[in-house]
Structures are given as structure tokens and as C-alpha cells.
Amino acid sequence: MTTLLLTRNDVRGLTDMPAVIAAVEEAYRSFGDGKVDQPPYMGIHLSTPGAEIDFKAGYSRANELVSLKASSGGFRDNPDRHGVPNGMGTVMLFDGRSGALVCIMDGSLLTGLRTGAAGAISVRAMARPDARSLAVIGTGSQARMQVRAIREVMQIETIRAWGRSSANAAAFAVEIEGQFDIPVTLAGTAAEAAADADVVVTTTRASEVVLRPGSLKPGTHVVAIGTDQRGKRELDPELFRDAYVVVDSEAQCAEKGEVQHAIAAGIIEQAHAEIGQVLLGRRPGRTSAEQITIFDSTGMAIQDNVTAAAILALARERGVGMPFDFLTQTS
Incomplete structure (x- = not known):
């Protein structure tokens, strides 16, 4: 062979x-x-x-x-x-x-393609049908891939972006506007980027919180991509208290995903569902238009x-x- x-x-x-x-x-x-x-x-x-x-x-x-x-x-x-x-x-x-x-x-x-696809799948399954605005926290290669994938399942009218490097953020804006003809506004903080977004994507390598309670409007869907190891985190655990939480793998995310911190803090015991259960119709993707939903993706083989x-x-x-x-x- x-x-x-x-x-x-x-x-x-x-x-x-x-x-x-x-x-x-x-x-x-x-x-x-x-x-x-x-x-x-x-x-x-x-x-x-x-x-x-x-x-x-x-x-x-x-x-x-x-x-x-x-x-x-x-x-x-x-x-x-x-x-x-x-x-x-x-x-x-x-x-x-x-x-x-x-x-x-x-x-x-x-790796970039399938991770971008994961975010898009969660948007199609969990975001509000009328979602039009996207916030991107982190402006590296995976942020670009998320935009590339999500635009296949959502009509993106505006993007607000924030990254630690202003030069990288500016380059991100130029590239996305040139490639997809979607207007990009650069925000001064992660909270400012997320404030009015229908969908928020986090793609940083942070070990400290970049998104805190009060920065999301009702009905927002969050695609949490950056945390895939113990110790990494992008979201304040308090964001999980009243959110509907879906993961790619319950066992893997509880150990290495964003939910590890919410579980350790006693805010949740486990995620509400795995994305496969949602796609199979065994669990809901969201239960109301006002609900904040979170998809925690660690990436699977x-x-x-x-x-x-x-x-x-x-x-x-x-x-x-x-x-x-x-x-x-x-x-």
C-alpha cells in the first residue's frame, strides 16, 4: 500500500x-x-x-x-x-x-481550518438567528480564520476587534476589510469590543481574564477558543453563572477548557451539553432570545x-x- x-x-x-x-x-x-x-x-x-x-x-x-x-x-x-x-x-x-x-x-x-469551523458550527447552532454583529478578542491567525468560517453561516455586517498589539490589530482590520468587505472598528478594550456584539469570539493565548461580567448584552453568543490547557483563561468564571454552556468534549473541557475555572470556583458543576448532543437534537442550543450562550472549544482529534x-x-x-x-x- x-x-x-x-x-x-x-x-x-x-x-x-x-x-x-x-x-x-x-x-x-x-x-x-x-x-x-x-x-x-x-x-x-x-x-x-x-x-x-x-x-x-x-x-x-x-x-x-x-x-x-x-x-x-x-x-x-x-x-x-x-x-x-x-x-x-x-x-x-x-x-x-x-x-x-x-x-x-x-x-x-x-488545525486553523477545523478550529474556525468549530466556531462557525456553534454560531449556527446557538447564536440568535438575527445575529449580525461580531466582536473579535485577539487579532492573530485564528481570529482571521474564525471570521472566514463564521461568515459562511452568519451575515456579518460589522466587526469590532481588540488585540494587545495595536499594530497587529490594525493589520487584522486591513486584511479583513480587504478580503471580505466587512467594516472593522478597532476598540480600545476587550469590553468595548464586546459591548454591543451579537457574537463574541475570543482567540487569545491569555492566562489572565480578558472578558468580564457586564461586558455582554443579553442574547450574546460567546465562542471561547483560546483556552486549551490548564491555567489558560479568557473568561471571568462569573460569566458562566447564568449562561447556557456547551462544550466540544465535556471531559476535555473540564480539565483543560474555559469551564475548568468555573467548575473550580463552584459556579457550575458541568456544562449543559456537548455540541454533538445539540446537533443531534438531544439538547437545545439556546432556550431563549435573551440567554447568553457560551461554546467552550478545546479542539478534538x-x-x-x-x-x-x-x-x-x-x-x-x-x-x-x-x-x-x-x-x-x-x-
């Missing part, structure tokens, strides 16, 4: 946000239906200060593929010292029926699995990539 190698350029040419949203939505349903095996992910902190590599594995019985993604980050000196990005990703796909390695692909763009599977299928259809054979014997 041959293995297909897909480079970053290959993957970039094979990605399509609506297709990724559809794949991730189906993955959430499969997870909610118990058709996914997904062990806890493993993180290794390295000798370089702030650097780590995370490993996420998952098996989908629907597509009979096992995925393993390695994601590195925090290597701030990489571009200057080694000529490579400060964070990278690689995905391997194995045939669930034989165990054979069928594909190795660059996972850097894939099954998202990588189905997104990579969709990319692989398209690569085979178009004849993209470099095939090679690990098992070829030479004399």
Missing part, C-alpha cells in the same frame, strides 16, 4: 471552508453518538522556554481512519535560528482496517481526522501529492 505525502502548498490548494464545516459538524455528531474513539491528548513541554508539542489521536468508525496529529508551538526563535515557523503541525492517517499508513500531510493550516480525510479524498481525486511506499524491499 502506498502512502501519500501532502505538503503545505498541497493542503492549501485542497481546502474549502464550507466542506470543512460540513466535515466537522458530522464529526461532532459521530462523537455525540459514541462512534469515535479519542484518548486524552498528550502534551510535552520542551527545554526551550514556552515550547511544547501536543499529540492528538482519534479513530472514526464512520470513515475507518485513525489520525495522529503532532502540533508544536512556542518556538519564538525558530524563524531566525532555524528558518522554520515558530509553530508547526503534521497529521498522519492510518487505515483502520489494516493499520497501514495512508497519508502524511502538513497540519498547520488544517476527531476534527483533525475528518478534515484530513476530506483533504485526502480530494487529493486522490485530483492526483495531488507524492506517493511513496514504506514497505518496498530493496536488495
Whole structure:
């Protein structure tokens, strides 16, 4: 059996946000239906200060593929010292029926795409149908991806954005306005950005609260993306007291997501639902127009699995990539 190698350029040419949203939505349903095996992910902190590599594995019985993604980050000196990005990703796909390695692909763009898709899925399932205004807290690459994905499911009329770096925030505004023709206003604080928004997305790497009680109007939907490890936080735990809380994985979010802090503070015992249960119609997405809803997303291996599977299928259809054979014997 041959293995297909897909480079970053290959993957970039094979990605399509609506297709990724559809794949991730189906993955959430499969997870909610118990058709996914997904062990806890493993993180290794390295000798370089702030650097780590995370490993996420998952098996989908629907597509009979096992995925393993390695994601590195925090290597701030990489571009200057080694000529490579400060964070990278690689995905391997194995045939669930034989165990054979069928594909190795660059996972850097894939991670951003499936995370953006997760936010969009929560907006479609949980935001008010008349939502039109978006606030973005954090103005990095994932903030851009969230806008790219959410505009597929919501008519965004205005964006208010805030980031710690004014230069990065200004660049974000120029790029979003140029690419999507959506007006972007830069706010002086995170609270100012969120004040009148229908949907608020948080995409920072903060370890301190950036969004506090009183900064959200009734009916707001919050997409909390940045917290995926113990100690990280973006939301004040008090925001959870009267909110309807949905997570991607209850076990994972209770340990590493935004809800870890609300649970530790005794404000909630657990989330109200997983997003897969909402999509399957087993739990509501929101119960009133005035309700504040929160989606806590830590990112799951099954998202990588189905997104990579969709990319692989398209690569085979178009004849993209470099095939090679690990098992070829030479004399």
C-alpha cells in the first residue's frame, strides 16, 4: 500500500471552508453518538522556554481512519535560528482496517481550518438567528480564520476587534476589510469590543481574564477558543453563572477548557451539553432570545481526522501529492 505525502502548498490548494464545516459538524455528531474513539491528548513541554508539542489521536468508525496529529508551538526563535515557523503541525492517517499508513500531510493550516469551523458550527447552532454583529478578542491567525468560517453561516455586517498589539490589530482590520468587505472598528478594550456584539469570539493565548461580567448584552453568543490547557483563561468564571454552556468534549473541557475555572470556583458543576448532543437534537442550543450562550472549544482529534480525510479524498481525486511506499524491499 502506498502512502501519500501532502505538503503545505498541497493542503492549501485542497481546502474549502464550507466542506470543512460540513466535515466537522458530522464529526461532532459521530462523537455525540459514541462512534469515535479519542484518548486524552498528550502534551510535552520542551527545554526551550514556552515550547511544547501536543499529540492528538482519534479513530472514526464512520470513515475507518485513525489520525495522529503532532502540533508544536512556542518556538519564538525558530524563524531566525532555524528558518522554520515558530509553530508547526503534521497529521498522519492510518487505515483502520489494516493499520497501514495512508497519508502524511502538513497540519498547520488544517488545525486553523477545523478550529474556525468549530466556531462557525456553534454560531449556527446557538447564536440568535438575527445575529449580525461580531466582536473579535485577539487579532492573530485564528481570529482571521474564525471570521472566514463564521461568515459562511452568519451575515456579518460589522466587526469590532481588540488585540494587545495595536499594530497587529490594525493589520487584522486591513486584511479583513480587504478580503471580505466587512467594516472593522478597532476598540480600545476587550469590553468595548464586546459591548454591543451579537457574537463574541475570543482567540487569545491569555492566562489572565480578558472578558468580564457586564461586558455582554443579553442574547450574546460567546465562542471561547483560546483556552486549551490548564491555567489558560479568557473568561471571568462569573460569566458562566447564568449562561447556557456547551462544550466540544465535556471531559476535555473540564480539565483543560474555559469551564475548568468555573467548575473550580463552584459556579457550575458541568456544562449543559456537548455540541454533538445539540446537533443531534438531544439538547437545545439556546432556550431563549435573551440567554447568553457560551461554546467552550478545546479542539478534538476527531476534527483533525475528518478534515484530513476530506483533504485526502480530494487529493486522490485530483492526483495531488507524492506517493511513496514504506514497505518496498530493496536488495
